[in-house]
Amino acid sequence: MLQVNNLEAVYQKNILALRGMSLHVPEGKIVALLGSNGAGKSTTLKAISGLLVGDGGKITDGTIEFQGEVINDIMPDVLVKKGIFLSMEGRRVFKDLTVEENLIAGAYTRKDRGNIKADIEKIYGYFPKLKMLQSRKAGYLSGGEQQMLAIGRGLMAKPKLLLLDEPSLGIAPLLVQEIFQNIKKINEEEGMTILVVEQNANVALSIAHSGYIMENGRVVMQGDAASLLSDNEISEHYLGIGKEGSKDYKEAKSYKRRQRIVW
Ligand code: ATP
Numbered sequence: 001m002l003q004v005n006n007l008e009a010v011y012q013k014n015i016l017a018l019r020g021m022s023l024h025v026p027e028g029k030i031v032a033l034l035g036s037n038g039a040g041k042s043t044t045l046k047a048i049s050g051l052l053v054g055d056g057g058k059i060t061d062g063t064i065e066f067q068g069e070v071i072n073d074i075m076p077d078v079l080v081k082k083g084i085f086l087s088m089e090g091r092r093v094f095k096d097l098t099v100e101e102n103l104i105a106g107a108y109t110r111k112d113r114g115n116i117k118a119d120i121e122k123i124y125g126y127f128p129k130l131k132m133l134q135s136r137k138a139g140y141l142s143g144g145e146q147q148m149l150a151i152g153r154g155l156m157a158k159p160k161l162l163l164l165d166e167p168s169l170g171i172a173p174l175l176v177q178e179i180f181q182n183i184k185k186i187n188e189e190e191g192m193t194i195l196v197v198e199q200n201a202n203v204a205l206s207i208a209h210s211g212y213i214m215e216n217g218r219v220v221m222q223g224d225a226a227s228l229l230s231d232n233e234i235s236e237h238y239l240g241i242g243k244e245g246s247k248d249y250k251e252a253k254s255y256k257r258r259q260r261i262v263w
Contacts, residue, residue: 001025001026001027001066001067001160001161001193002023002024002025002048002064002065002066002161002193002195003023003024003025003063003064003065004021004022004023004024004044004047004048004062004063004064004065005022005062005063005064005065006020006021006022006061006062006063007020007021007022007044007047007059007061007062007063007064008020008021008059008060008061008062009021009040009043009047009052009057009058009059009060009217010057010058010060011043011055011056011057011058012056013058016217017040017043017057017217018040018043018044018047018062018217018218019216019217019218020062020217020218021040021044021062021214021217021218021219022062022218022219023044023212023219023222025161025193025195026193026209027193028187028191028192028193029187029193029194029209029210030183030184030187030193030194030195030196030207030208030209031194031195031196031208031209031210031211031212032196032197032198032201032204032205032208032210032211032212032225033045033195033196033197033198033211033212033214034197034198034199034201034204034205034211034212034213034214035213035214035215036199036215037199039214039215039216039217040214040216040217040218041165041197041214042165042197043057043217044197044214045086045163045165045195045197046086047059047064048064048066048071048084048086048163048195049076049079049084049085049086049163050071050074050075050076050078050079050084051076051086054076059072066079066082066083066084066161067082067160071084077109080109080157080159081109082160083159083160083161084159084160084161084163085154085157085159085161085162085163086154086163086165087150087151087153087154087162087163087164087165087167088150088165089147089150089165089166089169092150093138093139093141093146093149093150093153094138095137095138095139096137096138096139097137097138098134098135098136098137098138099130099133099134099135099136099138099141099149100120100134100135102138102149102152102153103120103123103130103149103152103153103156104116104120104156105153105156106152106153106154106155106156106157107119107156107157107158109157110156110157110158116156119155119156119158120156122155123152123155123156126152126155126182126185126186127148127149127151127152127182129145129148130145130148130149130152133145143170143171144171144172144175144179147167147169147171147179148179148182151164151167151179151182151183155186155190155192159192160192160193161193161194161195162192162193162194162195163194163195163196163197164183164194164195164196164197165197166197166198166199167179167180167183167196167198168180168198168199168200168203168204169199176200176203177203180203180204180206180207181207183196183207184207187207196208201235202229205225205228205229206225206229208225209224209225210222210223210224210225211223211224211225211228213228213234221234
């Protein structure tokens, strides 16, 4: 469904944020994009959803193909109509609108207005808490509730490809589990293709089919989720989820230098 090929992107003409980034998101799958702060994960999502230019950035090389069409220079609103929706970190909900109004707003590009009510009920099915809060202004919700709302609003657009930027950010661990289990359920029941950016590698890989690890603007590791999770060295050195105690710095550096691709 989505193919990113050797993408290069800069901010303000000289800050190189992506340096040959490539990834593949097959239809119907969940793909996790992982990596440390500043690796280029959000930049990748912004490039795919057409929002890079609005943030002072630009694609300078490479291609992004969505369903076989190169979409490098397409405006964000057109990309939403084509079926790509970026759900930003949760606090970007419309704070003065109620929960239900936020969900309705998510469907603004849809032509099938008649199905909106049923789809809102479906989202309340995934996130029962939102139903309880349906008349409350979104600005009064907790961080986790806002995150659920942000995901729900994304679903209301009925995208073919849902991009999620750090759904776990600032959320208590138990709620993180619940949100990710719901993302998995949405993928299974709706067949929705999902690319999720996460710092919390453990939880993202627990629901993803495959994963990519970024460093310095490019992919340094890729593989199916189970093999990334089960490789102790990858877990320790790239994902910060060590299983067998810490290794010394020199060993970690030499391992990183090898940068082998597992697939
Ligand atoms: P995090 O997990 O911390 O959000 P990330 O992997 O999403 O990190 P990006 O936000 O994509 O990383 O940032 C990649 C690089 O681009 C960083 O060096 C960052 O400082 C830089 N950058 C991001 N946004 C801008 C911007 N609007 N202007 C200039 N530089 C930017």
